[in-house]
Amino acid sequence: MGSKASTLLREEEIEEIKKETGFSHSQITRLYSRFTSLDKGENGTLSREDFQRIPELAINPLGDRIINAFFPEGEDQVNFRGFMRILAHFRPIEDNEKKSVAVSEPLNSRTNKLLFAFRLYDLDRDDKISREELLQVLRMMVGVNISDDQLGSIADRTIQEADTNGDNSISFNEFIKVLEKVDVEQKMSIRFLH
Amino acid sequence: MTAQWTLSLLLSACLFRASCSAPAIPRPPRSLHPVRGFNNSGGSLSVDLPMALRVFSVDYHHVQAPFEIVLWIMLASLAKLGFHWSGRLPAVVPESCLLIMVGLLVGGVIYGVRHSAPPTLSADAFFLFLLPPIVLDAGYFLPGRLFFENLGTILWYAVVGTLWNVLGIGLSLYSLCLLAPGSLGDISLLHCLLFGSLIAAVDPVAVLSVFQEMHVNEQLRILVFGESLLNDAVTVVLYKLFESFLRMPSVSGLDVLLGGCRVLVVGMGGLFVGLFFGLIAALTSRFTSGAQVIAPLFVFLYSYLSYLTSEMLHLSGIMAIVTCAVTMKQYVEANVSERSNTSIQYFLKMWSSVSETLIFIFLGVSTIQDVHMWSWPFVCSTLLLCLVWRATGVLLLTAVVNKLRRNTVTFRDQFIIAYGGLRGAICFSLVFLIDDFPKKRLFITTTIVVILFTVFVQGMTIKPLVELLDVKKEKGALPSVSEEIHSRLIDHLLAGIEDVVGYWGQHYWKDRFDQFNVKYLRRILIREDHQACSSILRVYQELERQEQRGDEDVPPPVVPRSLGRPLLPQEMDSIRCILSTNLQNFSNKQTAAYSRHTLHQDAGTRKPLHRHQSLEERSTINTQGEDGEFHDSRRVRSGLSRSHTVCSVSPRRLLLDSSAPAASPQIADPRTAKKKLAFVLECEKQQ
Numbered sequence: 001m002g003s004k005a006s007t008l009l010r011e012e013e014i015e016e017i018k019k020e021t022g023f024s025h026s027q028i029t030r031l032y033s034r035f036t037s038l039d040k041g042e043n044g045t046l047s048r049e050d051f052q053r054i055p056e057l058a059i060n061p062l063g064d065r066i067i068n069a070f071f072p073e074g075e076d077q078v079n080f081r082g083f084m085r086i087l088a089h090f091r092p093i094e095d096n097e098k099k100s101v102a103v104s105e106p107l108n109s110r111t112n113k114l115l116f117a118f119r120l121y122d123l124d125r126d127d128k129i130s131r132e133e134l135l136q137v138l139r140m141m142v143g144v145n146i147s148d149d150q151l152g153s154i155a156d157r158t159i160q161e162a163d164t165n166g167d168n169s170i171s172f173n174e175f176i177k178v179l180e181k182v183d184v185e186q187k188m189s190i191r192f193l194h
Numbered sequence: 195m196t197a198q199w200t201l202s203l204l205l206s207a208c209l210f211r212a213s214c215s216a217p218a219i220p221r222p223p224r225s226l227h228p229v230r231g232f233n234n235s236g237g238s239l240s241v242d243l244p245m246a247l248r249v250f251s252v253d254y255h256h257v258q259a260p261f262e263i264v265l266w267i268m269l270a271s272l273a274k275l276g277f278h279w280s281g282r283l284p285a286v287v288p289e290s291c292l293l294i295m296v297g298l299l300v301g302g303v304i305y306g307v308r309h310s311a312p313p314t315l316s317a318d319a320f321f322l323f324l325l326p327p328i329v330l331d332a333g334y335f336l337p338g339r340l341f342f343e344n345l346g347t348i349l350w351y352a353v354v355g356t357l358w359n360v361l362g363i364g365l366s367l368y369s370l371c372l373l374a375p376g377s378l379g380d381i382s383l384l385h386c387l388l389f390g391s392l393i394a395a396v397d398p399v400a401v402l403s404v405f406q407e408m409h410v411n412e413q414l415r416i417l418v419f420g421e422s423l424l425n426d427a428v429t430v431v432l433y434k435l436f437e438s439f440l441r442m443p444s445v446s447g448l449d450v451l452l453g454g455c456r457v458l459v460v461g462m463g464g465l466f467v468g469l470f471f472g473l474i475a476a477l478t479s480r481f482t483s484g485a486q487v488i489a490p491l492f493v494f495l496y497s498y499l500s501y502l503t504s505e506m507l508h509l510s511g512i513m514a515i516v517t518c519a520v521t522m523k524q525y526v527e528a529n530v531s532e533r534s535n536t537s538i539q540y541f542l543k544m545w546s547s548v549s550e551t552l553i554f555i556f557l558g559v560s561t562i563q564d565v566h567m568w569s570w571p572f573v574c575s576t577l578l579l580c581l582v583w584r585a586t587g588v589l590l591l592t593a594v595v596n597k598l599r600r601n602t603v604t605f606r607d608q609f610i611i612a613y614g615g616l617r618g619a620i621c622f623s624l625v626f627l628i629d630d631f632p633k634k635r636l637f638i639t640t641t642i643v644v645i646l647f648t649v650f651v652q653g654m655t656i657k658p659l660v661e662l663l664d665v666k667k668e669k670g671a672l673p674s675v676s677e678e679i680h681s682r683l684i685d686h687l688l689a690g691i692e693d694v695v696g697y698w699g700q701h702y703w704k705d706r707f708d709q710f711n712v713k714y715l716r717r718i719l720i721r722e723d724h725q726a727c728s729s730i731l732r733v734y735q736e737l738e739r740q741e742q743r744g745d746e747d748v749p750p751p752v753v754p755r756s757l758g759r760p761l762l763p764q765e766m767d768s769i770r771c772i773l774s775t776n777l778q779n780f781s782n783k784q785t786a787a788y789s790r791h792t793l794h795q796d797a798g799t800r801k802p803l804h805r806h807q808s809l810e811e812r813s814t815i816n817t818q819g820e821d822g823e824f825h826d827s828r829r830v831r832s833g834l835s836r837s838h839t840v841c842s843v844s845p846r847r848l849l850l851d852s853s854a855p856a857a858s859p860q861i862a863d864p865r866t867a868k869k870k871l872a873f874v875l876e877c878e879k880q881q
Contacts, residue, residue, distance in 0.1 A: 034696050056693040056702070059709070062683065066690040090691055092600065117684055141682055154675060154734050161676045178676045181669055186601050187684050190692060190699055 009080070017081065021088035021107055031087065035080050045077035046070070061140045065120050089116045092189035111176070113188045118175050129170040131155055269300065270551035288653045290403045290554050294646065297558020305562050314563075315556040317623040321511075324549045325620070326501045328399050329512050330494075331546035332423065333519030334538075340416050341520075343700065347595050347603070348420035351611075353457070355421065355587050356394060356428040362583040363576070364390030370575050377569055381633050384440050389637055391432035392625055393580060393644055397618030398422040398512070399550055400645075404616060404653045411666040414607045418614050426512035426620075427461035433624055434508070440629065464510035468517025471500035475518065476525035476719040482534075483721065489534040490541060493526060525719040553619045560622070561642050567635035576640050577647055580617075588612040606663045613656055616648045617641075678733040 009032050017028055036042075038050050051067040052058060060066065070078050070086050088107035105112060121129045121137050134155045142151065162170045162178045170178075254261070273296045277283055283292070304312035315324075341348070364387035371378040371386065401422045405415055435453040439445045475496035482489040497518045504514035527535055588611050596602045603611075625641040628634055689701040 031695065037696075038694075051694065054693050056705070057690055060686055060690045060693070060705075062686045063690060066687060066694075070694075087691070087695065090688070117680065117687065120683060120687060137683065138679065141679075141686065150734075154679075157734060157737075158676045158679055161674050175680075178674070179680055182677055182681060183601075184684075187681070188688065189600060190688065190695065190697060190701075191600060 013081075017084050020081075021084050022091060023084065023088065028084070031084065032080060035083055045079045046083065047077055062120060062137075065123075065137075069116065069119065089113055090188060090190045092191060093185050108189075110184055113184055114176055114179065115172065117188070118172055121170075127172055128167075129175070131159060131168065134158060134170070266552060266555075267548060269296075270548060270555050273555065274547075274551050284407075286654070288404050288407055288649075288657070290400060290550075291650050291653055293551055293554035294558040294561075294649060297555035298561055299558075300555070301559035301562035304559070311563055312559050314560040314626070315553070315619070315623065317627050320553070320556075320619060320623045321505070322502075324553050325399070326498055326511070326515060327542070327545035327549045328402070328553075329423070329501075329515050330497050330519055331542045332398060332402060332419070333497075333516035334493075334523055334542055336516070336520055337412065337416060338520060338523075340412055341420055342704075344413065344416055344420065347599060348417060348424060350595050351417065351421040351588075351591060352424035353428055355591055356425040356432075358587040358591075359394035359580075359583050360387070360390045360428075360432055362390075362587070363394050363579050364388075366579050366583075367572075367576065370571065374571055378572060378633075384436055384445075385631070385633070388433065388436040388440065388628065389625075389640075391429060391436055392621050393576065393617065393641060394583075395425050395429040395617070395620060396422040396615045397620050398426075399553060399620070400616035400618030400649055400653070401614060403550055403554075404649075404656060405614065408657050408660050409668045410610065410660060411668050413601065413603075414610060414665070415668070417603070417607075418611055421611075423512060423516055424461075427464060427510040428457055429620070429624075430510055431457045431460045437629070460508070460510050461513060463507065464504045464513030465517050467504045467507070467509060468500050468514035468519075469521055471496045471503070471514070472518040472521025473719070475522040476529070479522070479526045479529040480719060480721050482530060486531050486534055489530045490538040493522065493538050494541070496522070525716070528716075528720045557619055557622060557645065561646070563638070565635055566639045567633070568639055569636055572636060573640050573643050577644060580644060580648075584615045585612045606665050609663065610656070610660065610665055613652060613659065616652060617645050618649065619645075621645060675734050675737060 009029070014025060014028050017023065018025065023031070035046070038054070039046055040050060040053070041047070048067055048071070051070070052063075057063045057066070070083065072078070072082060085107065089112055091108040093108055093110075118129070119125070121133050123133060135151060138151055138155055159168060159170060162174045164174055164177070165171070270293075273293060274289070277289075277292050301312045364383075367390060368381075368383045368386040371381045396418070398419065401418055405418065431453065435456065439449065442449075475492055478492050478496070479489060482492065497515050500518040501511045501515040505511045526538070530538075588608050592603050592608050592611075621641050622645060625638050628637065685701060685704070689705040692699050692702045
């Protein structure tokens with residue numbers, strides 16, 4: 001497994017991914033072997049069907065949206081770089097990184113993590129979560145046993161709690177503010193095993 | 195303030211004196227025997243009219259036992275009342291300390307009156323009656339999610355940490371005894387280990403009472419508290435192990451190995467007993483709709499039964515009762531009416547509070563003993579060793595566990611964990627149970643000193659230390675609906691990402707359990723009409739309820755415009771009007787044929803709908819209200835019953851019932867109006 005994977009992945013690529021995402025060498029090779037095991041077509045990219053083949057993802061209420069998040073705008077295939085770029089959002093924030101003065105914010109910063117979650121709601125990318133978008137996600141998460149009324153009032157309550165400028169939708173800044181007490185850095189991290 | 199406090203103390207002391215000596219009636223008091231436990235030998239007295247009819251007689255002996263128990267509980271409760279009157283004192287001194295001081299005072303009074311030792315806390319009374327309510331209360335209100343997320347760390351501290359402490363303290367004390375053969379020479383290694391096993395364990399009662407008043411962050415709290423709960427298994431096994439080793443002529447390596455296996459058996463056994471009873475309790479609660487008044491009783495009965503069963507099998511009773519409570523909680527809450535839920539919560543709090551108070555008072559009273567054996571080196575070194583071994587244990591263990599955790603335990607947290615390791619009544623009872631040997635008195639004295647030290651010194655100083663070290667405080671309020679929803683989203687997201695990466699992490703297992711829960715457990719254990727509850731809905735409803743009650747803990751919405759949260763007074767009045775007019779008609783037809791044991795409201799819930807409508811009309815009311823939504827139809831029905839008892843219901847209750855459908859005016863208002871209208875029409879139709 002190890003040698004086969006690293007021959008297909010060139011060292012320069014690994015270095016570039018390392019710089020961009022902050023993963024370590026071993027993590028990258030490990031994730032590459034996962035990538036190839038998902039890639040049934042063996043063409044170096046993943047399609048939506050490849051993701052849908054993962055059994056637990058199929059029953060996840062947000063499965064479709066998560067899969068969508070991997071694919072850049074309007075494309076149907078994602079290569080390994082894109083795959084890693086998305087997974088980088090979920091890397092735990094190390095203490096020494098907090099002091100680093102990167103040109104651009106690292107992918108796993110709190111803001112970027114929150115942006116990822118925000119984009120799960122905001123399908124039309126207008127930087128606002130409207131009531132309908134919220135209702136859609138709520139309906140997916142909460143199931144079929146709750147009446148539209150109750151769902152509607154929950155959605156209204158959610159918007160009311162967050163909305164500061166009265167436009168009846170949640171902007172990204174309002175979203176950040178609502179979640180300021182939640183420990184997002186910890187919640188949205190996966191400890192990738194070394 | 196202090197005057198009031200002293201007054202209540204004096205009052206309680208007098209009550210005591212009354213119970214201990216014979217009541218002051220024109221007869222000289224009889225001599226009293228020394229006492230143990232709750233037993234006190236009084237006598238029966240009567241006015242001495244030779245051969246005449248006894249007009250007035252006092253038969254104390256008849257009611258002695260319950261009378262004294264009640265007096266003790268009364269003392270405990272009055273003491274608790276007393277120092278909440280004195281404003282500043284509870285802020286500085288934790289309740290446990292004050293209670294022990296009261297106990298000391300009362301013990302001193304009794305000693306002074308009778309010149310013999312006051313009643314001590316018998317181990318049986320403690321383990322069978324006083325400890326279970328506290329642990330049950332703790333288990334029922336355990337923050338489940340947080341507990342399971344930190345379960346690995348908690349187990350690590352509880353098992354390995356306790357072992358470290360026991361062996362460390364035991365062996366160090368033995369070396370001390372070797373160094374001072376004159377006074378301490380007859381304490382063997384096994385005795386030292388036995389002593390170590392009972393003194394090393396952190397006590398859940400003491401920890402709870404002290405940590406309750408400090409609002410440290412939840413993770414820290416769950417770590418200390420979880421450890422104190424789970425180390426019971428280890429403590430029980432080690433204690434019994436060393437005790438049986440003491441009785442055996444020789445100890446082999448095999449016995450030690452068997453002892454190790456026993457830890458596992460005791461822990462897992464307790465767990466399974468608790469699980470079993472919890473599931474049965476959940477199942478029973480499913481069928482309690484017919485007799486809602488006794489539904490809370492099942493919670494208590496099954497939990498206590500699980501505790502007793504595991505004690506009978508020499509398993510860990512604490513683990514059993516905690517597991518039982520954690521297991522049955524979500525199903526019972528879904529199955530049982532809201533009032534029963536409130537009853538359960540209140541009774542749990544009440545019993546645990548009384549128990550805790552009694553325990554601390556008895557600790558104080560039992561300190562006044564006839565014979566104390568004191569030995570400076572032994573006592574002081576025990577104190578020192580307890581602190582040192584705990585500190586080093588926590589440091590080492592945390593260093594190891596931090597590598598594997600998502601959330602590291604900071605040094606400040608570690609300090610509080612080490613410093614917050616209070617000892618309490620469990621040690622005290624265990625030390626009394628040791629088989630008699632020459633130095634037993636020394637052990638008892640040392641235990642008392644250690645307990646008093648930890649509770650007083652550590653208990654009093656930990657709060658200022660928390661402030662000084664700026665330990666992270668708790669978040670406080672209920673999560674807002676937004677937080678709940680977005681957290682849920684993040685959970686699902688993380689579970690999905692874990693699936694993509696192929697990593698079986700926390701989210702994966704939680705997801706699997708949730709699916710299992712919904713698919714099988716909830717189907718079997720929850721009533722059909724109550725199955726719908728999602729956690730988001732529950733948080734939302736809980737918030738609504740709290741707001742209606744005007745709770746100040748509820749986080750206000752960011753924009754404080756009252757977007758129809760509490761209904762306007764006019765709307766409220768109109769609803770009340772409609773309902774009361776229509777109910778007048780119902781009550782005329784209803785005959786009050788309900789049994790003594792049903793609540794008035796419960797009777798109201800069913801009678802009008804059952805007796806005076808055909809089945810068809812009843813179902814139309816239900817469906818008219820909501821489209822097959824049983825939640826709200828039940829609410830509509832109970833709204834009916836609540837305003838039936840018009841004088842007793844507060845307007846806010848009414849609000850509760852009509853608030854959910856009417857919660858968001860811009861969408862629901864036309865609907866609510868329609869519903870009200872429909873309901874009214876139905877009512878009119880029936881007359």
